[in-house]
Amino acid sequence: MAVYRRPARQRFVLLVLTLLSVTIITLDQRGQGANVIEGVRSGVRDAFAPVQSAANAIASPISGFFGGAFRYRHLQNENARLRRELATARTRSLQVGSIEGELKSLTALQHLPFVGNIPSVTARVVATSPSNFELTVVLDKGTGAGIRKDMPVVAQEGLVGRVVQVSGRRAVVLLLTDPSFNVGVRLSRSGDVGVAKGDGAGRALSVDLVDPSTKVGHREVVVTSGLQESVFPPGIPVGVVRNARLRAGALQQDVSIDPVVDVRRVSFVKVLQWTGSS
Amino acid sequence: MDGLLVIRVRLPLVVVLALVVQTAVLDRIRLVGVAPDLMLLLAIAAGVAGGPERGAVTGFLSGIAIDLFLQTPVGLSALAFSLVGYVVGMIGEGVLRSAWWIPLTTALVATAAGEMLFAMAGAVVGESQLMRPHLAAVAAIAAVLNAVLAPLALRMMRWAVDGTGSAAGAVRGGAFAR
Numbered sequence: 001m002a003v004y005r006r007p008a009r010q011r012f013v014l015l016v017l018t019l020l021s022v023t024i025i026t027l028d029q030r031g032q033g034a035n036v037i038e039g040v041r042s043g044v045r046d047a048f049a050p051v052q053s054a055a056n057a058i059a060s061p062i063s064g065f066f067g068g069a070f071r072y073r074h075l076q077n078e079n080a081r082l083r084r085e086l087a088t089a090r091t092r093s094l095q096v097g098s099i100e101g102e103l104k105s106l107t108a109l110q111h112l113p114f115v116g117n118i119p120s121v122t123a124r125v126v127a128t129s130p131s132n133f134e135l136t137v138v139l140d141k142g143t144g145a146g147i148r149k150d151m152p153v154v155a156q157e158g159l160v161g162r163v164v165q166v167s168g169r170r171a172v173v174l175l176l177t178d179p180s181f182n183v184g185v186r187l188s189r190s191g192d193v194g195v196a197k198g199d200g201a202g203r204a205l206s207v208d209l210v211d212p213s214t215k216v217g218h219r220e221v222v223v224t225s226g227l228q229e230s231v232f233p234p235g236i237p238v239g240v241v242r243n244a245r246l247r248a249g250a251l252q253q254d255v256s257i258d259p260v261v262d263v264r265r266v267s268f269v270k271v272l273q274w275t276g277s278s
Numbered sequence: 279m280d281g282l283l284v285i286r287v288r289l290p291l292v293v294v295l296a297l298v299v300q301t302a303v304l305d306r307i308r309l310v311g312v313a314p315d316l317m318l319l320l321a322i323a324a325g326v327a328g329g330p331e332r333g334a335v336t337g338f339l340s341g342i343a344i345d346l347f348l349q350t351p352v353g354l355s356a357l358a359f360s361l362v363g364y365v366v367g368m369i370g371e372g373v374l375r376s377a378w379w380i381p382l383t384t385a386l387v388a389t390a391a392g393e394m395l396f397a398m399a400g401a402v403v404g405e406s407q408l409m410r411p412h413l414a415a416v417a418a419i420a421a422v423l424n425a426v427l428a429p430l431a432l433r434m435m436r437w438a439v440d441g442t443g444s445a446a447g448a449v450r451g452g453a454f455a456r
Contacts, residue, residue: 020353024342
């Protein structure tokens with residue numbers, strides 16, 4: 001323990017730590033050390049899995065109790081509304097069932113993958129990102145349940161994101177609202193294609209490369225295109241058009257879409273066991 | 279117990295505890311989508327409580343720990359946090375702190391600077407999505423949240439790197455108190 005101050009030593013410590021950090025960053029990004037670091041990441045994540053589950057088990061009943069006590073009236077109304085919607089949906093599903101069969105046989109004829117046919121793993125969201133700089137969620141299943149890197153993740157309504165990191169018992173999903181997220185999309189009415197990009201939590205996705213001559217309708221559904229060995233199979237709903245405008249002289253339209261899934265509230269998801277090459 | 283041994287035992291303990299809180303509890307306590315950055319706060323508190331060297335070492339450890347849970351390259355937080363811990367320690371050296379608001383202000387300013395530094399360092403190594411348009415807003419909210427947690431973190435860090443665990447360490451004038 002230092003009895004007197006040693007500024008030279010302090011600077012030396014800072015220099016060593018800085019160089020060490022830079023070395024680790026370099027190794028992780030492009031060196032042979034990437035596998036080792038990935039191994040450490042997976043190990044630590046799995047070791048923390050029980051802690052996260054315990055925190056979940058403690059936190060969710062508490063918030064659930066207060067939520068239930070204060071919002072009893074609201075829940076009653078919601079229950080009634082859901083019952084009505086369920087009745088309508090049951091009728092709809094009977095009609096859709098026959099159409100789906102038709103679509104299946106058609107897509108099979110064209111040798112196209114159909115989302116309904118892809119095997120999937122249902123998983124629960126156990127945590128969100130600990131950082132303010134990335135939008136991810138953690139699922140309670142990993143390689144043990146057949147989840148691999150780059151698999152698409154959906155909720156009932158549509159696309160949630162894709163698996164970016166997976167360990168034995170946990171998988172990390174990059175949400176479609178993250179600024180580093182890209183997905184090839186197709187406008188459902190015109191069939192025109194583009195690339196949708198995330199723009200941060202709670203913000204609309206922007207779609208690039210939409211032709212100026214394309215007519216884009218308000219609330220038009222946008223689905224994944226599945227073009228060029230894409231990570232995503234075609235036909236998964238991504239969002240609905242919020243607005244589209246064409247600035248004078250621009251070579252593409254400014255289209256923004258609202259995601260169909262509210263990724264901040266999603267609690268159960270399906271991981272489609274689909275990888276681009278298959 | 280020997281002072282250095284105390285640090286070697288207590289510091290990793292505090293870092294692991296903070297990691298548990300950050301990954302399992304704070305991820306759901308968000309103000310408009312922004313959570314406090316406890317790991318960065320540890321580095322700042324260590325700088326205040328123990329000087330530049332301990333600030334840097336704590337920042338490195340807490341940074342590496344949280345890096346393992348992020349998608350950005352491992353070492354990025356370690357780089358940013360150790361620099362912040364060092365600078366906070368250096369600036370704090372000459373200050374005789376008895377006012378309650380000095381640690382709060384330090385946490386506020388240093389957190390904002392740390393978040394910006396992290397994003398900029400990330401942009402340099404190719405993670406350009408970190409430099410978002412509303413980066414300043416994210417940094418500002420995280421800074422306020424961290425300032426609220428600062429007294430608690432400082433108390434923990436005084437226990438971990440100073441061995442006093444009480445406000446008595448607050449009048450640490452510099453080297454002779456260590």
